Amino acid sequence: MAAVTADQKTQKTFGTAETTDADLVAAFDATVAADERIEPRDWMPDAYRATLIRQMAQHAHSEIIGMQPEANWITRAPSLRRKAILMAKVQDEAGHGLYLYSAAETLGASRDELLDKLHAGRQRYSSIFNYPTLTWADVGAIGWLVDGAAITNQVPLCRCSYGPYARAMVRICKEESFHQRQGYELLLALSRGTEAQHAMAQDAVNRWWWPSLMMFGPPDDASSHSEQSMAWKIKRHSNDELRRRFVDICVPQAEALGLELPDPDIRWNEELGRHDFGAIDWSEFQEVLKGNGPCNEQRIAQRRTAHEEGAWVREAAAAYAAKHAPKPSPSSSSAAAPATASARDKPSARTGASARHEEETA
């Protein structure tokens, strides 16, 4: 149905000779106002396109960088069951990165270019991944709090005005909810375990709570992109609104876990029907954003190293694909060089692997 709507819009906007800029803007505004989806071939304001590319790239980068703090514990996971869960989760994150880069590519960006920007420090990823995973309980705290915050942020994105992003979020949110429950269950096992395990869980929650609240971004009065994003229906709720919703969700969950949230000011506000909570240390947030968090350098360095050390592998795949590309028939020898095109194609086993992954996690 979405495709039909898109085609109708395309006809409406491009089908007549007298289409003017004003008509294009009006058609775009009407689509957004009607809560319909903007699709890749539709006209859209340049700033809308740029905002989406920025946001989706940052989202994809967060999935990729976010593999690191958790992968840090794969080789030390304390039981084979937990190890399998963690490996599956890190694999899912790579898959989410792939969905999101693909969605960003529908706007004319390329994955390689976006990765280059990440490596050069010109595009961001979520500030949360600049914190270290110091104990096994951190894996649970990340699942419960970090994935929980991500879901609170991302569920409204399933209704985002840009179709490919909204559809990617539907798939991603399903898997993220699963990870979040597993993280919660991991913490519950620790909380109900030995004294040392309980202490480990509490310490992890103490360290991850405030950074998780910062994942919702700066307070509304200091958020530069919010107003426009809300008008475009990329964003549906303000940073502070989502943050409050998250606190309301976490308070009873912490009680059920038998763990305390490290904020003495959290209390139920009867009048407003929600929890009040303490002030966030925004100076810490600013430092992390500026690159001065505990792991900023390490995260980017590992990503760059993986990319640089993998260059010869990617070159080999491209060279192999070029050598084994179907030869152009004599009649079409003047067509665009097929070797160049196929060198950019991904080798078949790789596509096979990700297709298989999607099947298994669907």
Place this chain on the structure above:
Amino acid sequence: MSAALALGDDALVLSHRLGEWAGHAPVLEEEVALANIALDLLGQARVLLSLVGDEDELAYLREERAFRNLQLVEQPNGDFAHTIARQLYFSVYQHLLYERLAAGDGEFAPLAAKAVKEVAYHRDHAEQWVLRLGDGTEESHRRMQAGLDALWRFTGEMFQPVDGLDGPPSGVDREELRSRWLAAVADVVERATLTLPTGPQSGGWAAGAGRQGLHTEPFGRMIAEMQHLHRSHPGASW
């Protein structure tokens, strides 16, 4: 020695090595593929070890000398070509072995019947990469050849008999396995424009060393990392 322990340790240890790639792979699709293979192997290990006893006790509380895996699978990852060479040697072997076990009526037949589908994928993945790296660039050709050469001396161990798997009535014939393995590996290596190594397949090791709990030095460090947390909290459940 229990055959389930031998097969389970192979899968457990190779899965662990592949898990070390997470966040370091040359391309995102390989993050997915290597983790996928590692997960398949970990699943196989858990089933096999559970046939012997408690999977976590076996994985986390045995010392180096009690592990029964092939030395091949404990070898460090090295570069991507080294990892792929290890995958080629092992997954061709595992595929042929599991096909044989799945066709028989031994205790491993049901497990092998399920695992053989996963292993066929692992084998295809390894073969495709050997082709790409061997017949890719000059550098990838050189690295792929170096990986095949370096690991060759660990391949002979795969063809040592394992009690409970080999011999009549429905067991594995190791000499048949070896010749089929050699033919399959030689075919891929040739198509990849590479050369099949010619040195001895057991190096300086006693035949079947890993199966007897004689391992190479990097292995102790690997299990120290793997077991550390579990051993630090005796009796805890996770």
